[in-house]
Amino acid sequence: MKITDVQTLTFRYRSTLGRDEEGHTHPAPEHDAVQVMTRITTDEEVDGYCFGGSEEMLPAARAALVGRDPLDREQIWQRLRRDQRSHRAALSDRNIGALDMALWDFAGRLTGLPVCKLLGGFRDKVPAYASTMCGDDIPGGLDSPEAYAKFALACQKRGYPALKLHTWMSPIGPNLRRDIAACRAVREAVGPDMRLMLDPHHDYTREEALELSRALEELDFYWMEEPMNEHNVASYVWLTGQLEKLMIVGPETAEGKHYTRAEWIMRGAAHASRYDVWHAGITPMVKAIGLCDALGVRLEVHAAGTGNAGNLQVLGAMGIPGEYYERGLLHPLWDYEASTPWLTEIIDPMDDQGYIHISQKPGLGTDINWDFIRDNTLKPWG
Amino acid sequence: MKITDVQTLTFRYRSTLGRDEEGHTHPAPEHDAVQVMTRITTDEEVDGYCFGGSEEMLPAARAALVGRDPLDREQIWQRLRRDQRSHRAALSDRNIGALDMALWDFAGRLTGLPVCKLLGGFRDKVPAYASTMCGDDIPGGLDSPEAYAKFALACQKRGYPALKLHTWMSPIGPNLRRDIAACRAVREAVGPDMRLMLDPHHDYTREEALELSRALEELDFYWMEEPMNEHNVASYVWLTGQLEKLMIVGPETAEGKHYTRAEWIMRGAAHASRYDVWHAGITPMVKAIGLCDALGVRLEVHAAGTGNAGNLQVLGAMGIPGEYYERGLLHPLWDYEASTPWLTEIIDPMDDQGYIHISQKPGLGTDINWDFIRDNTLKPWG
Numbered sequence: 001m002k003i004t005d006v007q008t009l010t011f012r013y014r015s016t017l018g019r020d021e022e023g024h025t026h027p028a029p030e031h032d033a034v035q036v037m038t039r040i041t042t043d044e045e046v047d048g049y050c051f052g053g054s055e056e057m058l059p060a061a062r063a064a065l066v067g068r069d070p071l072d073r074e075q076i077w078q079r080l081r082r083d084q085r086s087h088r089a090a091l092s093d094r095n096i097g098a099l100d101m102a103l104w105d106f107a108g109r110l111t112g113l114p115v116c117k118l119l120g121g122f123r124d125k126v127p128a129y130a131s132t133m134c135g136d137d138i139p140g141g142l143d144s145p146e147a148y149a150k151f152a153l154a155c156q157k158r159g160y161p162a163l164k165l166h167t168w169m170s171p172i173g174p175n176l177r178r179d180i181a182a183c184r185a186v187r188e189a190v191g192p193d194m195r196l197m198l199d200p201h202h203d204y205t206r207e208e209a210l211e212l213s214r215a216l217e218e219l220d221f222y223w224m225e226e227p228m229n230e231h232n233v234a235s236y237v238w239l240t241g242q243l244e245k246l247m248i249v250g251p252e253t254a255e256g257k258h259y260t261r262a263e264w265i266m267r268g269a270a271h272a273s274r275y276d277v278w279h280a281g282i283t284p285m286v287k288a289i290g291l292c293d294a295l296g297v298r299l300e301v302h303a304a305g306t307g308n309a310g311n312l313q314v315l316g317a318m319g320i321p322g323e324y325y326e327r328g329l330l331h332p333l334w335d336y337e338a339s340t341p342w343l344t345e346i347i348d349p350m351d352d353q354g355y356i357h358i359s360q361k362p363g364l365g366t367d368i369n370w371d372f373i374r375d376n377t378l379k380p381w382g
Numbered sequence: 383m384k385i386t387d388v389q390t391l392t393f394r395y396r397s398t399l400g401r402d403e404e405g406h407t408h409p410a411p412e413h414d415a416v417q418v419m420t421r422i423t424t425d426e427e428v429d430g431y432c433f434g435g436s437e438e439m440l441p442a443a444r445a446a447l448v449g450r451d452p453l454d455r456e457q458i459w460q461r462l463r464r465d466q467r468s469h470r471a472a473l474s475d476r477n478i479g480a481l482d483m484a485l486w487d488f489a490g491r492l493t494g495l496p497v498c499k500l501l502g503g504f505r506d507k508v509p510a511y512a513s514t515m516c517g518d519d520i521p522g523g524l525d526s527p528e529a530y531a532k533f534a535l536a537c538q539k540r541g542y543p544a545l546k547l548h549t550w551m552s553p554i555g556p557n558l559r560r561d562i563a564a565c566r567a568v569r570e571a572v573g574p575d576m577r578l579m580l581d582p583h584h585d586y587t588r589e590e591a592l593e594l595s596r597a598l599e600e601l602d603f604y605w606m607e608e609p610m611n612e613h614n615v616a617s618y619v620w621l622t623g624q625l626e627k628l629m630i631v632g633p634e635t636a637e638g639k640h641y642t643r644a645e646w647i648m649r650g651a652a653h654a655s656r657y658d659v660w661h662a663g664i665t666p667m668v669k670a671i672g673l674c675d676a677l678g679v680r681l682e683v684h685a686a687g688t689g690n691a692g693n694l695q696v697l698g699a700m701g702i703p704g705e706y707y708e709r710g711l712l713h714p715l716w717d718y719e720a721s722t723p724w725l726t727e728i729i730d731p732m733d734d735q736g737y738i739h740i741s742q743k744p745g746l747g748t749d750i751n752w753d754f755i756r757d758n759t760l761k762p763w764g
Contacts, residue, residue: 107500113493122457294670
């Protein structure tokens, strides 16, 4: 069994999301947007697909993959990891993630099994939390503590058992007082039983992060993510060591795959770890879970956009640790469930108890709308 | 897809191995011996098999497995682990290992793939080291340092790139001087290029273990295993901290699955970790490998008898860490390759470069000799 090619296809879709100067998403006027798909072709009748990847990765990806057994994921992954040391062939973790997921998708399509069952299934459904977009200044959006409170109530009504606020990032934030006010408004609105989490501005000082943590402890928040620059690991050790109730969850954006998660755990830099499939794929994510399971440390999975198909498959195979699926990002003026027109069915349907039912379709479980993609192709497979 | 039953079958075979008072094996006059097989039946046309398990485990195994999806290995494994807290249903790690391996075998037979490819393949062959039986007082056996030297030469000639001595255990050992003399005799016989390792008497004092370590460093040995009681973790921290060249590899027999491996690594109790499939199966072994990979710690796989089919599949999927397959146990007066008459082909054929070629047959890759088993059944499936 051999890989014969790695290809990408680019298609367009109408988007109502825009990005601010830090890359955070907000509702925006409808406009054309593009989505890339990666395909790994083999000498079997079956291919592997992943939404994501890039045309620029193809020369390096082909050099590493073509001619190898598509089931030799560990061999391919180690080759791609080592290639990251080479200026010639360096692929980003995101691109490695797309390739690794396409290989897992292939294995599932070849065997007729979803990836969660290839890994060894644990659960068919996982509780979700509503994860808001970052704060904005859009009327009717997330422009005030009261707006967050109103939206949290709507999420609670929809069935979400938990909610995470992303508050105001640059250029609107940072604003510590306003972050705390939004958290307080949400707690007061939803009452004591809804789990609440916060992902604030990522560049607070130690002192600001501690002040924020104390306020969240008073408000009975469950965890906080990335209040400081994650490259200041010592700051996270300092903060984590002082908290009694609130969990610090991380790292999220720090480079270094599962290796960095190990360092954070060894240093006591967070109470719980964090991963998603864009950190170089399902293959290292499974190792991060093994690390956390062995040490009794929780790992909470980060929302990963088009990667959530992979995240959900991994969540289906995680015995411990890891409680929630992060659903979103959500916004009062934006229809999350209509945001992936290239799928026939959304990847994360949620019931009214707040559970996501994990796709049991082969591979990553995505139900690709080939008609939509054909009608909107900008650059065909190549 | 549902599990319909868990069964065992017992058959007899002619053995030329006996066990001493500590359970170590030595050549013995031919006699009847028994082997148990575990079978997990499903409502598919496919079953899963593992050599190992016990009739006594069946009530607890059935309570935990029957009715579940045979691909829900993580769910089943977590249930079995929790059941170990219950006096009613406690299964040994060995029995959980047999059940978990039978489930992996099922997944492989269902999909037509070897377990190493389900996990994500890394290599098709792995270097072996010759692992001797423990010392004895059998003329022509392993009854003197000179006997070890002679046998090591034979192993070198056979193609083994490395060799591990098991020296004299109770009641013949412990004998520190003689252990060192055997190691010296072997090094002098095979020359400087063969990798050498030692697994001595398991109950030396700290001071004896250090003296032994210093001697092994002089003899350019590669690693040593379990020179002291593995429950004295502080002794291993003490010993490991003083060595510069010799690796301490462990724990091997310590209870606690991958969780204990994590503790040893966190405490610096060994340079490299150790696992085999009888520590509750492939499922936790994969987590131990994730732990070690994340921390950059080597994991050397322990020989596991009938479990070696599982060990080899895992070795085929291990990118790092872990260098060798432990082949044996070997003895000058005993034909290792004829020791599994219940298989049509041995599980670990070795070429003359010392590589084991990992079976690419479905599941655990064993080629079961059903004629032999039928002709020698003592207790049929039930």
